[in-house]
Amino acid sequence: xxxxxxxxxxxxxxxxxxxxxxxxxxxxxxxxxxxxxxxxxxxxxxxxxxxxxxxxxxxxxxxxxxxxxxxxxxxxxxxxxxxxxxxxxxxxxxxxxxxxxxxxxxxxxxxxxxxxxxxxxxxxxxxxxxxxxxxxxxxxxxxxxxxxxxxxxxxxxxxxxxxxxxxxxxxxxxxxxxxxxxxxxxxxxxxxxxxxxxxxxxxxxxxxxxxxxxxxxxxxxxxxxxxxxxxx
Numbered sequence: 001x002x003x004x005x006x007x008x009x010x011x012x013x014x015x016x017x018x019x020x021x022x023x024x025x026x027x028x029x030x031x032x033x034x035x036x037x038x039x040x041x042x043x044x045x046x047x048x049x050x051x052x053x054x055x056x057x058x059x060x061x062x063x064x065x066x067x068x069x070x071x072x073x074x075x076x077x078x079x080x081x082x083x084x085x086x087x088x089x090x091x092x093x094x095x096x097x098x099x100x101x102x103x104x105x106x107x108x109x110x111x112x113x114x115x116x117x118x119x120x121x122x123x124x125x126x127x128x129x130x131x132x133x134x135x136x137x138x139x140x141x142x143x144x145x146x147x148x149x150x151x152x153x154x155x156x157x158x159x160x161x162x163x164x165x166x167x168x169x170x171x172x173x174x175x176x177x178x179x180x181x182x183x184x185x186x187x188x189x190x191x192x193x194x195x196x197x198x199x200x201x202x203x204x205x206x207x208x209x210x211x212x213x214x215x216x217x218x219x220x221x222x223x224x225x226x227x228x229x230x231x232x
Contacts, residue, residue, distance in 0.1 A: 074144030127191030149205025
């Protein structure tokens with residue numbers, strides 16, 4: 001009688017994450033529609049009530065050093081560097097080609113973000129002094145927030161693939177969500193984005209992250225030994 005194979009706790013599991021493509025596709029569709037509808041609203045109506053009332057409150061308590069730090073982390077060069085390093089770690093250390101490919105796809109997230117900016121063409125807040133721009137300096141959605149979601153999501157996914165500990169996964173998610181919130185609040189506190197820009201970036205970033213994870217799952221299924229791929 002053959003004994004079933006068991007994996008030691010907290011060790012890498014070679015099996016696929018088993019993402020349901022239909023669920024991911026539905027999530028992406030809902031989020032994209034949300035980005036489009038919110039973009040239409042702010043393009044037609046201009047700043048919403050939350051865009052006027054929330055920034056002064058955030059600026060009053062958000063620490064300037066945190067604003068500078070998270071504004072810098074969300075820039076395109078820093079984002080690119082983080083994702084490239086994460087991809088190399090995923091491929092060379094974690095032996096996850098899917099994670100490496102997902103990082104490449106994440107870098108392409110600038111394409112839908114820029115397309116949305118060009119379509120909505122929303123002006124920056126009056127206090128904005130933003131000079132960094134990839135093709136356009138339009139305000140909606142927040143590119144920093146899109147990048148923050150991708151960084152946090154890929155790191156959490158890497159930890160989830162690497163460890164079986166539920167506690168570690170929960171901590172990773174909490175840290176990831178906190179990081180995204182910190183970047184979004186920094187964009188509001190610095191006066192570079194309206195709050196609805198951040199909301200749009202959050203939705204678009206989550207949609208693109210889902211695409212990245214589906215691609216990663218597909219690559220891992222293709223590259224994993226047959227005995228380690230769970231049935232669909």
